[in-house]
Amino acid sequence: MWQTIAKSLFGSSNDRYVKTLEKTVARINSLEDQLVDFSDDELRAQTAKFRIKLEEGATLDDILPEAFATVREASKRVLGMRHFDVQMVGGIVLHRGEIAEMKTGEGKTLVATLATYLNAIEGKGVHVVTVNDYLARRDAEWMGRLHGFLGLNVGVIVPNMPEAARRDAYAADITYGTNNEFGFDYLRDNMKQERGQMVHRPFNFAIVDEVDSILIDEARTPLIISGPTEDKSDLYVALDAVIKELEEEYYEKDEKSRNVQLTEDGVEEIEKRLIAAGLLETDNLYDIENTQVVHHMDQALRAVVMFKKDTDYIVKDDKVVIIDEFTGRMMDGRRWSNGLHQAVEAKEGVKIEPENQTMASITFQNYFRMYPKLSGMTGTAATEAAEFWDIYKLNVVEIPTNVEIQRVDEEDEFYKNTLDKFAAIAKAIKEKNEIGQPVLVGTVSIEKSELLSDFLDKEGVKHAVLNARMHEKEAHIVAQAGRIGAVTIATNMAGRGTDIQLGGNIDFRTEDELGDMEVGPEKDAAIARIEKEIEAEKQRVLEAGGLFVLGTERHESRRIDNQLRGRSGRQGDPGLSRFYLCLEDDLLRIFGPDTLFAKMMNSNLEDGEAIGSKWLSKAIETAQKKVEARNYEMRKQVVQYDDVMNDQRKVIYEQRAEIMDAERVDDVVEDMRRDAINAMVTAACPPGSYPEQWDKAGLKEKIDEVLGLDVPLDDWIEEDHVEPELIEERLLGLSEQKLSGKIVDIPEDSWRRVEKSILLERLDHHWKEHLATLDALRQVVFLRAYAQKQPINEYKQEAFGLFEIMLDTLREDVTKVLLTAEFRPSAPPPPVELPDLPEFLTGHIDPFTGEDNSADGDGSAKMAPLFGTLSSSPVASTGSGGAQTADPYANMDVSRNAPCPCGSGSKYKHCHGAAI
Template identity: 75%
Template sequence: MFAKIARSLFGSSNDRYVKSLDKIVRQINAFEPQVEAMSDEELRGMTASFREELAQGKTLDDILPEAFAVVREASRRVMGMRHFDVQMIGGIVLHRGEIAEMKTGEGKTLVATLAVYLNALEGKGVHVVTVNDYLAKRDAETMGVLYGFLGLTVGVIVPDLHEEQRRHAYNCDITYATNNELGFDYLRDNMKHERSQMVHRPFNYAIVDEVDSILIDEARTPLIISGPTDDKSDLYVSVDAIVKHLVPEDYETDEKAKSVTLTEDGVEKAERLLEDAGLLVGSNLYDIENTQVVHHLDEALKANVMFKRDIDYIVKDGKVIIIDEFTGRMMDGRRWSNGLHQAVEAKEGVKIEPENQTMASITFQNYFRMYPKLSGMTGTAATEAPEFFDIYKMNVVSIPTNLPVQRVDEEDEFYKNTDDKFAAIAKLIREKHEIGQPVLVGTVSIEKSELLSEFLNKEGVEHNVLNARFHEKEAHIVAQAGRLGAVTIATNMAGRGTDIKLGGNLEFRIDDELRDMPEGAERDAAIEAIKAEIEEAKAKVLAAGGLCVIGTERHESRRIDNQLRGRSGRQGDPGLSKFYLCLEDDLLRIFGPDTLFARMMNSNLADGEAIGSRWLSKAIETAQKKVEARNYDIRKQVVEYDNVMNDQRKVIYEQRADIMDSEDVSDVVADMRRDTVNALVADACPPGSYPEQWDTDGLVARAAAVLGIDLPMAEWLTQDGIEPDTIEERIVELVDARMAEKQEGNDASIWRQVEKSVMLERLDHYWKEHLATLDALRQVVFLRAYAQKTPINEYKQEAFGLFERMLGQIREDVTRILCMAELQFAPQPEAAELPQLPDFMTTHVDPFSGENEAGRVAGLVGQDAPIDAYADAGLSRNAACPCGSGKKYKHCHGAVV
């Protein structure tokens, strides 16, 4: 109560913080007359002036007011957009490494230009992270005009770029990229053999657009680079046929965790079927020899029982394509891990692609925490503020809107079943359509989108269905969702980042309708006609009540619901939002009120009748909070387990970097030899033991196998008082002499290169094997809980022991190869090519639920991607391309591919 009174008198802590930034905004505004009077050349020259001030000791905070004023003026001149004062506040928040929560339509993309420009002045590189390739390309091109005017270079990272293009993009002042591309480039860089092959620069500053989507939703899943293993297609098909003989009584399901377990009767039935098929060793399914069969059985059960066609995946062109649960998009080329994808392929009877072995992985949490400064922006972050601070140490700051929000959020309506609910939605849509009010409908799956489409067809309402099947047209359809009388059905937040403007989107209409029309008076006249048409339509849409947003059910996260609502009422426009629910919705069915209430609704509600209940609304919110808490626990668990690997990853990657940067690693190799000798002697002659207890024969054999030398142990043992330390010293002298003899007469630089290559190759080999072992350990470590042990502590302890063992294996292997190898030194080629990485699978899969949210099948580079030969020529994007093709530069060599 006292807190409410204090807030009413003094405002919330967020309000007070935002108000404190007004002082800086006034300083920025004070520079406006000065920069308005500058010529274009003088304004552009401010970039060099700012850099000179930084070189003389000033900080970014010192030059912030004037730099922001310069960006505002440059934006007004080249893009016709002047930053509002609230956008200046957003820019300050981003510069300070915080999250700016700004409503949809408030111009987050323009806000980012302030902090991006200021931080790019240091020349260390700024990364702007987007949720998809389309937004990366769009923002790089539209905002690149502003940055180019101010003398900064802009690059963009999208799939299938050549290595040189990637390196050029990362070396620009500002780099636009998706979170996946950045993470995978980091992992690939740490698999390369020379520093010159790497594309990333040292981490500096990143702004994450749609920060909740990237750092919350997608952070449940690690990025994984993997390579193919042996083909087991026949086993998948055989086990799938057996699973199809099982009935619901043979297994128990957990829809929350998307898991299936066999009952006792189910185990017996599966054992008989596997035995008949010749797949079982012995008669017990859980014998150690049947571990692989049990794994395949579990994945086949999950694929057949828990994963539904047209909801979790679709089958297109003979391939199983995953559907992202958050956006409803097809994740083409992405695959579930751990054999689940192969099990679904077997279920659907399509070609089974081979499994893959992990070669490198990292979570988004640990990737983005490598940036010394990290900030983000989104329309919905407040509900996840504690997680942003716990994981990333970023505060969420709610930025006020430039104009008051006019949208009306109506009470939810509840129905008994899906048919009644969809009939009511279709009726409302028809009414809105008849008065010309545009409608955007959010659904949670392809299945629901198509079901609603059938209802609208019956009502005779023309509409667009936007789901995973048509994601190529996504941005264009969503951009026009505000046109007069438009009805758009979208899966969740499809088209996120695309502005819905009432009356229609001018930019997209020009692109759609005038793409092939040449520049000239005719095209200019057509553009003016479209502008007039949009203005007329906007007036009618405003009179009809603005954009109407309808949710067909509540999402498991309140944040996703708020995102959908936020599509309406942009920049002070009127709007309406409403959610429709029924007892068959997943959220109500799995997490919602108890069966007593469900029976009451069923018995007291007539078909087609709706109710509005505050109690039920509260129950829905409680259910959403439960799911949010559960998902946060999942993400925390991912971080806890990856933190163990992250410490080890840092050691390995730092060691790789040291090796690559060193001209001479002979000292490291010599240390490895001594450590290996020490380990051999310690095994054969344990401390505190007597000479007669030593395994001298074993030591002789191991020295011959690993070091390539014959030990005169019989002679040494005849000497009185011989100690293990003495034996160790003598072995080191022998092996050092052997190595010196091997190198004698040969080019020392070639031998140094051989040592580096062997060390890197062995390091990579054992790191890959170590990752596979840790993956397997994480799958089973939870069983330690039955012994009253904490799984994460057990995992830490086991992982540390495995890491120590791996380092020992690397030392011994490098020593063995260099000692045993008889190398023939041929003359070095004039331009020896560095080894290239093989093609591999890049995936972004959830290790707990098996759901895939991102990733890409791709080789290291797209060899056919055109390289921009004119990147440093300072050409205008709209100028003719110098290559003579007749196309504009932006559509030819300057194309953002």
């Protein structure tokens, strides 16, 4: 009570914070009259003046008022748009590294130019992150005109760009791109063997558009770069056939976690059927020999029972294409992991592509936390403010609207079943359509979109359906959703980021109708005609009540509902919003209390009858809050597990960078050799043990395998006062002698390149294997909970031990390759320009469920070796064995029968030398 009274008297903390920014806005406004008199050249010269001030010791905050005023004046001249005062407030919030919550239609794209320009003046680079490629291209071209006018250069990152073009884009003052592109480029950079191949430069400042979508919705799943493993198509098909015949009584579904578990009877039954099908190595389902079959059986069960065609995926061109649950877009090139995608392919009878192994991964949380300064903007962030602060230390600031919102948000209407609900929706749409009021309908799946489309066809209502089957046109369709009598069905807010203007969007209509017309008086006249028509149409729409937003179902998150509502009532326009619900909706069916809804509604409602109640709406909101809290815990769990890997990732990536930057790495290689010899001797001759207890045979075998030395170990040990330290020193001396003798005729610079290349290649190989081990560990560590242990603590402990083992193995491997491979000098190859790194299979995969959550495909679906042939490096293979098509060791003239220097374990003539 007292809190409410205080808020009414003094305003909320958010209101007070925004009020403190008004002084800065007043200073910006005071400069406007002065800048109006500047010529274009004088205005453009402001950028150079600001840079001089920064060099002289001024801070960005010192030049903020003048810089913002400069952007405002430039925007008036270049874009014909003047920043409102509330947009200035938003720009200050972005510059301070906070989240600006601004309602739809308040001009967030224009707001971003303020903080972007100010922070780009330093020349350290600013990244503007968008949710899809269309918006990245659009904003880079649209706002790039403003930045270009002020002397800044703009780059844009889109899928399938050549590496050289990417480097140029990242070198620009301002770089636009999607979250996936930025993240995958970071991972690819840390898989390259030459600093000159890397595209990113040091992180500085990022502004994330639609920050809730990117940092909350998509952050449930990490970015993953993977490569192919062996083909197991026959196994997937056989398991699919067994699972499809399994009766429902043998398993239990958990729709909340989208998981399926066999019952006790189900385990016995499936065991019998798998034995009959010849799929088990032993008669016990859970013997260690059957681990792989059990894993793929679980995935086949999930694919058949839980994943639905046209909701979770579609079949297009004989391929299973994932549908993003948040945007409804197709994600070509994206694949579920852990064999789930292959299970769905087997289910649908399409070609089964091989599984893939993780080569690099990172969560969005850990990626974006690398930026020294991070900010974001969206229309809906307040409901997730706690998570933004806990994970990213980002404060959410609600920016006032320029004009007060006029939209009317009506109570939800409840119906008994889906057919009643959709019949009522179709009737409501027809009524609005008859008076010319435009309607935007939000659905949760392709299936629901098409069902509603059928109802509207029966009512004779002309409409446009926007879902994953036609996302290429989504911006153009959504942009015209405010025209008189328009009815647009959109799946989960497809077309987000596109402004819906009453009467129609002038830019899109001009592009659609006059795109092929040449610039000139005729086109100018046509544009003037369209503008006049839009103005007249806008008046008719205003008289009809503005845009009517209709939700066919409540989403798990209140934010998604608010996004839909926010499409109506932009810039003080009138509008209306209403949600239609029924007992068969997923939210009510899965998360709602059965007795609360089912008993009351089934007993009291007639077919086709609706009920509206604030009490029911409140109950729905409570259910949504519970789901939001649960989803937050899931995202938090992803971060907790990735934090463990992130510490190790930083060590590996920093080590790689140091190796790439170093002119010589002989000291690193020498330390590795010393550590490897110490580990061998310590394992065979434990401290405090007697010589007769030592594993002399094992040590001798290890010395021969790793160092390639045949030493009189027995004679050494029989000597008086022999100590393990003495054995180590002798082995170290002999190994150094052997290495010196091998490279005596090889030019020093060539040998330095060999050392560096082998070191990087072996590091990457073992890191990849380590990631695969951690993936497997994460899949099973939850079972430790049955032993009353915390899975995350167990994971941390195990991961640390595995990392130490990986480093030991790496030291031994590098030592082995350098000492056992044979090198002979030959003429060095002529210098060649560095080639582009091959494309990888990229995904955005849930590490616990295997589900893909990318809202924006990057088109990078080709599979290729981890490293291509690098011209400046004698070594550049994966070390996976088998014949290669190029020989990076040709200039070293390696002996044909020697082990291949790549470390594959094969002879040179059967590996890289096979190309000769």
